[in-house]
Amino acid sequence: VRANSQAAPASAEAAKAAGVPGEMKAWVYGEYGGVDVLKFDPKVSVPDVKEDQVLIKVAAAALNPVDAKRRQGKFKATDSPLPTVPGYDVAGVVVKVGSQVKELKEGDEVYGNINEKALEGPKQFGSFAEYTAVEEKLLALKPKNIDFVQAAGLPLAIETAYEGLERTGFSAGKSILVLGGAGGVGSLVIQLAKHVFGASRVAATSSTGKLEFLKSLGADLAIDYTKENFEDLPEKFDVVYDAVGQCDRAVKVIKEGGIVVALTGAVVPPGFRFVVSSNGEVLKKLNPYIESGKVKPIVDPKGLFPFSQVTEAFSYIETNRASGKVVIHPI
Numbered sequence: 001v002r003a004n005s006q007a008a009p010a011s012a013e014a015a016k017a018a019g020v021p022g023e024m025k026a027w028v029y030g031e032y033g034g035v036d037v038l039k040f041d042p043k044v045s046v047p048d049v050k051e052d053q054v055l056i057k058v059a060a061a062a063l064n065p066v067d068a069k070r071r072q073g074k075f076k077a078t079d080s081p082l083p084t085v086p087g088y089d090v091a092g093v094v095v096k097v098g099s100q101v102k103e104l105k106e107g108d109e110v111y112g113n114i115n116e117k118a119l120e121g122p123k124q125f126g127s128f129a130e131y132t133a134v135e136e137k138l139l140a141l142k143p144k145n146i147d148f149v150q151a152a153g154l155p156l157a158i159e160t161a162y163e164g165l166e167r168t169g170f171s172a173g174k175s176i177l178v179l180g181g182a183g184g185v186g187s188l189v190i191q192l193a194k195h196v197f198g199a200s201r202v203a204a205t206s207s208t209g210k211l212e213f214l215k216s217l218g219a220d221l222a223i224d225y226t227k228e229n230f231e232d233l234p235e236k237f238d239v240v241y242d243a244v245g246q247c248d249r250a251v252k253v254i255k256e257g258g259i260v261v262a263l264t265g266a267v268v269p270p271g272f273r274f275v276v277s278s279n280g281e282v283l284k285k286l287n288p289y290i291e292s293g294k295v296k297p298i299v300d301p302k303g304l305f306p307f308s309q310v311t312e313a314f315s316y317i318e319t320n321r322a323s324g325k326v327v328i329h330p331i
């Protein structure tokens, strides 16, 4: 699979001169479908870096449900051309910088979500590879107190959590119900709401075995959805953050003037659809909370897969049972 159309002896020579190989190992799919379309390709051309991009030697990458939905063809109308190297989240080391890159330099340890618009033209050559090219503006320096595995699991989920909360106007003293509190996004919404935004009260839903986990993240009330319906409880909330697809039920438990942010599934007013944008400035703004330990990356222990097991990683996230993030390491 070639990352660019022309046979690139020049760029291959330039890359080699920079100590970067011309070809790399990567996971690729040439057609939409189930996990069986995923193929390991040892000879994918290393992407060229555009003027505003850096080339990252990938240390760890993380899966998001959007990776699976994209591979299934759910966003084919706005997708980049096939074949695709999947992967939005990356953590690694800068090995090459474009001519317009202003701050990052070779050797910097960085992390980020490589696709500025999640569904509109995501990069054809993503992070489930030995190298990936990313715009500087989508990246941040990795906090020193977390490793590449923890960093890789943050970008898309924490940008979704933070930007989604911002869009609801969430602020100190408000109450929130998080639907899907144990997932990659929900586990960060609970932490951000409680420890960054200053929520007066955080409630969240999960199955029985994850209730204590929700409380450990900062939830004041953990609701077992296998035993009760959150809409049957007397409590109403200023905001409901829906990471499950239960907007029709969520709107029944908001206060007068309250709002529902809906990540997936059908939306009913006053709910609204939110779609994440990648932005390095959001990561930079949240880095101090990560460095202080107020916000902790959650990596599902079952969800740490070596590069050879990307297919298994997809199968795991598609169970819809991951707690925190599914991470690929080592690459």
Ligand SMILES: NC(=O)C1=CN([C@@H]2O[C@H](COP(=O)(O)OP(=O)(O)OC[C@H]3O[C@@H](n4cnc5c(N)ncnc54)[C@H](OP(=O)(O)O)[C@@H]3O)[C@@H](O)[C@H]2O)C=CC1
Binding pocket: 064, 065, 066, 118, 156, 157, 160, 179, 180, 181, 182, 183, 184, 185, 186, 205, 206, 207, 208, 210, 225, 243, 244, 262, 263, 264, 274, 275, 276, 317, 320, 321, 322, 323, 324
């Ligand atoms: N619009 C956007 O920009 C974005 C949308 N999304 C979407 O949001 C959803 C969540 O994403 P993400 O957190 O990464 O997903 P995950 O795969 O991390 O979510 C898995 C978690 O969901 C929980 N869960 C599943 N069903 C329910 C339920 N009925 N009630 C409560 N919890 C439940 C599971 O807990 P348990 O095992 O206890 O059921 C599990 O821990 C996905 O559909 C994703 O596509 C994500 C990011 C951005």
Ligand SMILES: CC[C@H]1OC(C)=C(O)C1=O
Binding pocket: 065, 066, 069, 118, 119, 263, 264, 274, 275, 276
């Ligand atoms: C529009 C929802 C879609 O966008 C992202 C990033 C997902 O995970 C989705 O399901």
